[in-house]
Amino acid sequence: MPEELAWFLEVLIAGLLSGVMYSLVALGFVLIFKASGVFNFAQGAMVLFAALTFARFLEMGINFWFAAAITLFIMVVLAVIIERVMLRPLVAQPVIILFMATIGLNYFLEGLAQGVWDSQVHALDLGIEDVPWQSVMDATNILISLFDVWAAVICGALVVMLAYFFQKGRIGRALRAVADDNQAAMSVGIPLQLIWAIVWAAAGLVALVAGALWGQRLGVQFSISLVALKALPVLILGGFNSIAGAIIGGLIIGAAEKLAEVYIGPIIGGGIEAWFAYLVAMLFLMVRPQGLFGEKIIERV
Amino acid sequence: MLYRESGQFKTSYKADMAIFPIRQDLWGMITTLIVAVVIVPLFASEHMIVGYLLPFMIWSIAAIGLNILTGYAGQLSLGHGAFMAVGAYSAYNLAVRIPDLPLLGVFIGAGLIAAACGVVVGSPSLRIKGFYLAVATLAAQFFSEWVFATFPWFVGGAASMVIDTPRMSLFGYPIESNLDNYFLVLGFVIVTTLLAKNLVRSEIGRAWMAVRDMDVAAEVIGIRPLYTKLSAFAVSSFFAGIAGALYAFCYVKSVDFTAFDLFVSLKVLFMIIIGGMGSILGCFLGAGFIVILPILLNVAAHHLTGGQVSPELITNIEHMTFGGLIVYFLIVEPHGLARMWATAKEKLRLWPFPH
Numbered sequence: 001m002p003e004e005l006a007w008f009l010e011v012l013i014a015g016l017l018s019g020v021m022y023s024l025v026a027l028g029f030v031l032i033f034k035a036s037g038v039f040n041f042a043q044g045a046m047v048l049f050a051a052l053t054f055a056r057f058l059e060m061g062i063n064f065w066f067a068a069a070i071t072l073f074i075m076v077v078l079a080v081i082i083e084r085v086m087l088r089p090l091v092a093q094p095v096i097i098l099f100m101a102t103i104g105l106n107y108f109l110e111g112l113a114q115g116v117w118d119s120q121v122h123a124l125d126l127g128i129e130d131v132p133w134q135s136v137m138d139a140t141n142i143l144i145s146l147f148d149v150w151a152a153v154i155c156g157a158l159v160v161m162l163a164y165f166f167q168k169g170r171i172g173r174a175l176r177a178v179a180d181d182n183q184a185a186m187s188v189g190i191p192l193q194l195i196w197a198i199v200w201a202a203a204g205l206v207a208l209v210a211g212a213l214w215g216q217r218l219g220v221q222f223s224i225s226l227v228a229l230k231a232l233p234v235l236i237l238g239g240f241n242s243i244a245g246a247i248i249g250g251l252i253i254g255a256a257e258k259l260a261e262v263y264i265g266p267i268i269g270g271g272i273e274a275w276f277a278y279l280v281a282m283l284f285l286m287v288r289p290q291g292l293f294g295e296k297i298i299e300r301v
Numbered sequence: 302m303l304y305r306e307s308g309q310f311k312t313s314y315k316a317d318m319a320i321f322p323i324r325q326d327l328w329g330m331i332t333t334l335i336v337a338v339v340i341v342p343l344f345a346s347e348h349m350i351v352g353y354l355l356p357f358m359i360w361s362i363a364a365i366g367l368n369i370l371t372g373y374a375g376q377l378s379l380g381h382g383a384f385m386a387v388g389a390y391s392a393y394n395l396a397v398r399i400p401d402l403p404l405l406g407v408f409i410g411a412g413l414i415a416a417a418c419g420v421v422v423g424s425p426s427l428r429i430k431g432f433y434l435a436v437a438t439l440a441a442q443f444f445s446e447w448v449f450a451t452f453p454w455f456v457g458g459a460a461s462m463v464i465d466t467p468r469m470s471l472f473g474y475p476i477e478s479n480l481d482n483y484f485l486v487l488g489f490v491i492v493t494t495l496l497a498k499n500l501v502r503s504e505i506g507r508a509w510m511a512v513r514d515m516d517v518a519a520e521v522i523g524i525r526p527l528y529t530k531l532s533a534f535a536v537s538s539f540f541a542g543i544a545g546a547l548y549a550f551c552y553v554k555s556v557d558f559t560a561f562d563l564f565v566s567l568k569v570l571f572m573i574i575i576g577g578m579g580s581i582l583g584c585f586l587g588a589g590f591i592v593i594l595p596i597l598l599n600v601a602a603h604h605l606t607g608g609q610v611s612p613e614l615i616t617n618i619e620h621m622t623f624g625g626l627i628v629y630f631l632i633v634e635p636h637g638l639a640r641m642w643a644t645a646k647e648k649l650r651l652w653p654f655p656h
Contacts (some may be wrong), residue, residue, distance in 0.1 A: 039432045089632040096377060097635045099432075100574045103567055104627030111620030119613060229439070229563070236436045274447050278440030282425060285437065289428050 010143055011262050013257055017148035017252015020155045021213060025231035026238065026246040027159070028206040029081025033240045034179040035199040036087070037095055044228025045109035046204060050075055051211025052113045055122040055220040064124040068208070075204030083197040084111070091192075110225060120221055124215035141156075151213045158209055159247060162202065171198065179241070233281035248292060252284075254279045304649040320498060337487055350479050351552075357592045358490045359547050364572040364584035365497045366540025371570070372578035373501055374533030375513025376426055380438035381541050382565035383422075383445035386558065388415040388542025389549035390455050393556045396467050404471045408489070408546050408630055415542025416535040423534030427527050430516075442563055449558035456556060463557045466550045482551040489547060493540060498581050500536065509533050510579070514556060575630055577639025586638040598622050 025047060032040040053074055057067035086105060103215055130144045165174050178195045179183040186192045211220070214227050234253045238245025260276045290296055304325050307513075311317045321327040341354065367381045392411035395402055402410070424443040429437050449455055456464040469476040469485075476485055500506050508529045511519035520526050549556045568591060576587020602615045634641055 040437075086628055086632070090635070093631075093635050095432075096371075096578075097631055099377075100570070101628050101631045102533035103571070104631065105625040107620050107624030109624070111617040111622075111624065112342070115614055115617035115621065119617075134391060137532070229443075232436045232439060236433050240432060242321070272447065275440055278443060281435050282429075282440055285429050285433060286425060289430065291433070 010239040011258050013144055014148065015255035015258030016251050017145070017152050018258065019234075019252070019260075020148075020152040020247075021210070021217075021250075022231050022234045022254055023247045023250025024151075024155045024158070024206065024210040024213065025227050026234040026250055027162070027232065027243065028203040028210065029228075029235050030238075030241065030243055030246045031162070031172065031199055031206065033205045034243075035175060035177075036098075036196055037180070038087075038098045038102060039095070039240070040203070041099065041228075042106040042109055043207065043231070044202065044225035045113070046075070046078075046207040047211040047214065047228060048222065048225035049109050049211075050204065050208040051124065051215040051220045052117045052122070053223055054208060054212055055124045055215060056117045057123065068212075071208055073206060075208055076201040078206050079200030080197050080230045081193030082200055083193060087196055088193060099101040106225075110222070114222065122215075122220040124212065124220050143264070147216070154209065154213065158206065159243065162206075163243060165202070171195075175199065176294070189299035230277065236291055237281040237284050241295055242291070242293035243290055245293035249281075253280060256280045304646065306650070318502075320502075324442040327649055329482075334491075338638050342425035342483065347479055350483050351593065352596070354483060355479075355486060357589055359544055359552055360494050360569070360572060360588040361585050362547065363491060363544035363569050364576065365493060365581060366537045366544060366578040366587045367569045368573045368576075368578065368581070368584050369497060369501070369509070370533050371574055372387045372580065372583075373506060373513060374509035374511075374530060374537075376423070376517075376530060376533060377431065378438045379435050379563070379570070380422060380441035380445075381537075381569045382561040382563065383441040384415045384419055384541035384547065384588070385545030385565065386445050386449055387418045387538075388412060388545030388612040389545070389556050389561065390449060391415065391542065391544035392550060393464070393466060394455065394457075399586035404469050408543055410548075412539040412542040415545070416539040417540025419534040420531050420536075423531050426530045426534065439563070442566055446558060446562060463555055465555045469550060476551075486547055486551050487639070489543060493543065494581060495528075504553050505529070505532060540562055545549065571627065573637075575627070575637055577637025580637070580639035582642065583637050583639030586642070590638065594623065594626065595619065617640075 025043065028043045028046065029040060032038055032043075050071055054067060054071040057070055058064065062070070082105065084102055087098075132145060143210070164172075166175055174185070174195055175189045175198070177188070177190055178192060178199075182192060185195075210225065210227070214224055218224055231233055232252075234246060234249040237253060238249025257273050257277050257280075261273055264272065264276075283293065288294075304323075306323050306325075311322070316322075319327075341350075345354065361479055363381065363385060366384070367378065370376050370378050370381075388411045391414040395407045395410045396404075403466050418441075422438060424541050425437055426434055448539075453459060453462065456462055471485065474481075476482060501509070508519070508524045509532075510519060511522070511524050513524060514527055516530075519529070545561065548560070553560060572587035572591045573584060574587070575582025576585070576589050598619045599615075602618060606615065
């Protein structure tokens with residue numbers, strides 16, 4: 001394989017795999033938006049909260065799976081509290097009010113996470129080594145991080161699980177009904193509050209997985225909550241209410257970002273990853289204003 | 302009892318269209334102005350002016366800008382900080398590169414440059430709507446942060462990327478003391494508030510509100526959506542640009558790319574939500590609330606803990622309280638402090654009868 005092509009492929013694959021990590025965060029947004037029409041700005045703080053809790057439990061010497069279970073339990077409790085205290089009184093308010101409330105929640109969770117634990121950098125070891133994949137390296141001379149591959153596998157499993165959860169059974173049907181129309185769902189007797197709590201808990205699970213994976217990569221600290229900002233272009237590119245969109249959007253953004261960093265970055269001064277993803281997403285939006293897989297916006301007077 | 306309009310008759314259309322149709326409101330405004338122009342400079346301490354009043358007034362201008370865009374024209378924006386940054390950097394470059402430009406020209410020029418940027422950022426708004434647009438405006442936010450952090454040209458080549466603002470003088474009178482700065486900012490507050498108040502009562506303001514309530518319907522009755530949305534973006538960014546320039550020149554006295562990050566945009570958004578969307582008074586109430594609240598929390602935390610607790614924990618508790626109060630306020634009064642004020646006035650007019 002020619003050197004140039006191998007390099008290109010390496011960048012592309014690294015981009016796609018890191019895109020999966022973005023998808024993971026975007027997924028949390030999509031779940032909540034689908035079910036309640038709330039653009040949950042606090043997703044980043046939830047990621048931080050979950051990752052910090054998990055990391056601190058591990059540091060206390062608690063068994064890996066047990067720590068994960070406790071953290072998940074805490075996220076579920078958190079979801080129930082959020083639903084009870086914040087969402088229920090705000091039901092039927094304009095979406096921008098709910099959006100602002102989640103920004104308030106964002107501050108609250110950031111303070112809570114760092115107040116209960118601390119704001120030091122914590123190493124998080126999931127037992128997956130961040131080394132090149134040797135057999136691929138030998139065969140094609142392309143460097144692929146094994147950690148990225150594992151992250152992609154975990155993310156894939158999570159998506160399949162969530163998709164199954166959304167499609168099958170009573171809860172799945174109720175979830176889809178609520179996603180379709182809150183009030184209609186309520187009028188046929190679906191417990192809206194319960195569904196919202198479930199969805200926020202699911203978003204909490206996604207936050208935990210995303211937080212753990214990002215935590216091993218970056219260290220668990222405040223800046224981990226900023227990955228949520230990375231996920232926003234993924235979100236608008238894929239469409240706010242599509243799980244598939246979050247995945248495809250993540251892949252596109254991840255690949256475009258890495259390629260741009262390598263091929264365009266040096267020309268215009270570097271550090272472009274902060275906004276390049278947004279540019280890509282906006283170009284897509286000019287063609288499809290509802291994102292790739294978002295529901296078509298039909299406007300009537 | 303005091304606040305009652307009986308006996309006030311309007312005999313001309315002009316009287317009916319006045320900014321303050323009720324005489325008590327007019328007196329209230331005159332009193333406020335007298336306090337701001339005479340009493341405050343006479344009695345307020347330096348600390349009061351620099352610590353509270355300057356930021357309050359500057360954030361009020363920024364909040365008016367965002368309220369025009371989000372509260373009146375209905376276009377949610379998370380990129381207001383970017384326009385403030387553009388204003389601050391434009392003002393610096395205008396002042397340094399064109400030494401003959403008078404001070405007012407510098408500020409207005411900064412506003413106009415910010416307005417031009419606003420039109421560019423707002424141009425997708427015809428096609429992209431709602432939260433998609435909000436996220437798209439984030440692009441402006443991150444792009445501006447990157448531009449001002451990357452290219453030293455904007456700070457005249459300073460390696461630290463932070464530079465002090467040049468001295469100001471207005472009509473030959475040097476603006477040096479905090480009081481001078483106070484008067485300069487106060488002048489801008491009065492002019493921009495009057496401008497904004499009259500804009501939203503005029504044809505363009507009504508067009509903005511029509512677009513906010515339903516843009517397709519507004520288009521059907523003959524309002525040009527592109528012009529209306531872009532004019533909202535332009536006016537909003539103009540205000541933001543002036544606020545940013547004042548922030549840099551009169552308040553922190555330096556141009557710094559970290560001063561206008563995403564959290565600035567969110568802060569201004571908080572101000573208009575807490576204060577009241579679609580209300581000029583709300584901008585001031587919201588700005589006051591958001592400026593004072595962290596200071597109060599800080600003072601309260603120090604008094605309650607007596608300096609025993611680590612400052613880190615106090616910061617976190619402040620964050621929690623801030624977030625919690627925001628959520629609480631939204632639950633109690635989603636329409637903001639301005640609505641509370643309006644309700645109180647309504648009650649006063651009918652007092653002592655309930656209806």
